[in-house]
Amino acid sequence: MSETPVALIVLAAGQGSRMQSDLPKVLHRLGGVPLVGHALAAGRRLDPAQVIVVAGHGAESVSAAVAKLDPEAQIALQPEQLGTGHAVAQALPLIEGFEGRVIVLYGDTPFIGEDTLTALADHPADVIVLGFEAADPGRYGRLVTGPEGLERIVEYKDADEATRAIRLVNSGVLAADAALLRRFVAQLGNDNAAGEYYLTDVPGLARAAGHRVEVVTCDEAETLGINTRTELSEAEALFQTRARQRALEDGVTMSDPATVWFALDTVIGRDAIIGQNVVFGPGVTVESGAEILPFCHLEGCHVSSGATVGPFARLRPGAELGGDVHVGNFVEIKNSVLDEGVKVGHLTYLGDAEIGKATNIGAGTVTCNYDGVSKHRTRIGANAFIGSDTMLVAPVSVGARAMTGSGSVITMDVPDDALALGRAPQVNKPGLATRLMEALRLRKGKA
Template sequence: MATAPAPNIAAVILAAGKGTRMKSDLHKVLHPIAGHPMLLHLAESVAALKPERTVVVTGAGREQVEAAVAPLGIVTALQAEQLGTGHAVAQAEAALAGFEGDVLVLYGDVPLVSSATMQAMVARLHAPDSPAVVVLGFRPADPAAYGRIIADEAGVIAKMVEYKDASEAERAINLCNSGLMAVRSADLFALLARVGNDNAAGEYYLPDVVMLAAADGRASAVIETSAAEVAGVNSRAELAGVELSWQQARRTQAMADGATLIAPETVWFAFDTVLGRDVVIEPNVVFGPGVSVADGVVIHAFSHIEGATIGAGAEVGPFARLRPGAVLGEHSKIGNFVEMKKAVLGVGAKANHLTYLGDAEVGPGVNIGAGTITCNYDGFFKYKTVIGAGAFIGSNSALVAPVTIGAGAIVGAGSVITGDVEADALALARGKQEARPGWGKRFRDAMMAKKAATKK
């Protein structure tokens, strides 16, 4: 039997709200979760369904939103005046002209909805009973002021009502409307055209399409998900709550995939952190965007890592900072209070203490002594330091770039190196040590006598 072709999908993401409770110059939907704007989290989940079109409905702060989605090829539609969710979706009609398929209606400030849940909504739309609308419902611990859904055991909706318009009996129901829905394009805008604003808020409510379809003799259905998946963000406190929810899920996934988190609640991942197997992460480690960690890596406590690639068996920290462009080779070591930026540390190389490596290429097996600095910036331009395989850089050395230290060379402790050092050479660049016997005692005696004289 031939399989029915997958339906065409379009998504309408509502992002027109002002977000005044955020008290921010940054548009609400662009506030980050795990280092990534909320709206882009949602857009990427939509993209996994390979939609034919995605439309973001903008309003206040539209320029910021348009700039964020333009690189993704997402079009926008303007809701110049905020007259309710139904009115907002209606603004996408022109952008969806000629589209035939299923439309997902999503919210830019509800960022954690998974591709699987979206797919489940579409699948329910094509169930044998062919509902007119599929609504995503949830049961929060506190239903508060959410709209309510009255449905039977099969999920067929008898009534949907906004909290402001609900009776006491209806408010006692804990099945709530997330606002997300799936509707055939052939139905969506025809139903929206019939939505009125005769309600307590004087707005055009999107959920009204369910009851309008019912009046035509067409039932709608609800499927349920967790409250965490449809958590919305309207304030900084809610932003923190959604961030925590995302982090908890990511920590659980990391451990399920074979990483050891000593104190999971203290580890903070970015949206794109990649971890290999048998990675050990100690407490209070923070990952910024762009980090890839290979198998068998140990990351010690209080390390901050962003834009870095860490090879198999490497060791980082404690109290290390890896900045964008840091690359650690296999079995290399970055120790406490070491910072790397746009630098490569070769296989088996190590910088164990109190070191800055910036704009540097460090060869295999190199030992960087404590307090070493690559002086890569002259106030105007950046320059590169190259250290050959097997070189030894003595403690408290300053390598003034551009400079090359040859393979196997040794730089004496306390040196300021301003010129290239050939392979296997010893480089010393420090003042000559001079000793004056008895000078210290004579100095102390003279000073003590002077101090005594001032007290008379």
């Protein structure tokens, strides 16, 4: 957390034509969430007073995604994309009156770290540019520094050979005093080949006015921007490698780390065990001591200590598993709470359900929760026994210590301690099986 009041402006208005997609670039997913979510999550570690996202191309979709990722963030619209300086100008009215440091981030740059952002926020200079030592400076703008800080930013096309030899380059990320940013953004011109307003002109204006302009540096990997599908896949590989390493360092056991896939917000406790080919979607917490067996998919769920899941199980959003719960193979759970010690061995769907402590759910059980229009809940008490192949037609409740017979269709509430049988009486027809098979074979032979 920064000691300086901070406001964030996240630029997310571009189309990203090189992605070859109808989807706005910042909505392509990395670690299970849109790219812009990474910038928002990084910035939130500073506890900013305000967060402004500048949307343009696909603004409606971007705004909807931001509302889910960060409900407190505000949206500024940039209907025409006239450069980074123009984008920041659209956001400034939303932080009118704010006094402190404004940091400008990019929605397609997912890896900037907390230490780097803190350095930008707390640096004593008036304007700070984030730079990095590039292995291959290429066509990046060069940062020319001297005894008094950043002297100028020189674009590649304008640089002489001596300047092109400089490896310190501009990331595009900038921090500035709010009042100065308002002042110098208002002074930006568009007298250039593209007719755009560039944020990179702000440091030069500030220095010309006698203000202190400095450079903060970071590792090159932090500034990785996503412009193509190839870069997105490379970023995903980098993200997963870091997430796996972090989990191992935090005391998580993984039998085959390379096959486990994490989301941005995955939380796994110490001494949890994760089998191979497990996928974590957004919103998953696995407590210490839980075990996820191979080939499971989890999203939006909570697994308590001592619980086991899988193999081949799926936990969907709203699944809450208590301590020592067992969820076996080919079980799907959605929007349901399983209390301590519940066992759901195999081949079962539990949706919109509440299952009491130590209840056993037999194979093939289904909570029939959807009537074609609305969802309905199933409630099962503690220490109940649900026989295999039971259909629970919601809304319905089964009491504590109650039982259902295998193959039952339960359409009415079952009281505590009762046995419910909801199946047609069995009728045996002596000899009919043999006669029926003989008739079928005869018909087939004639055909």
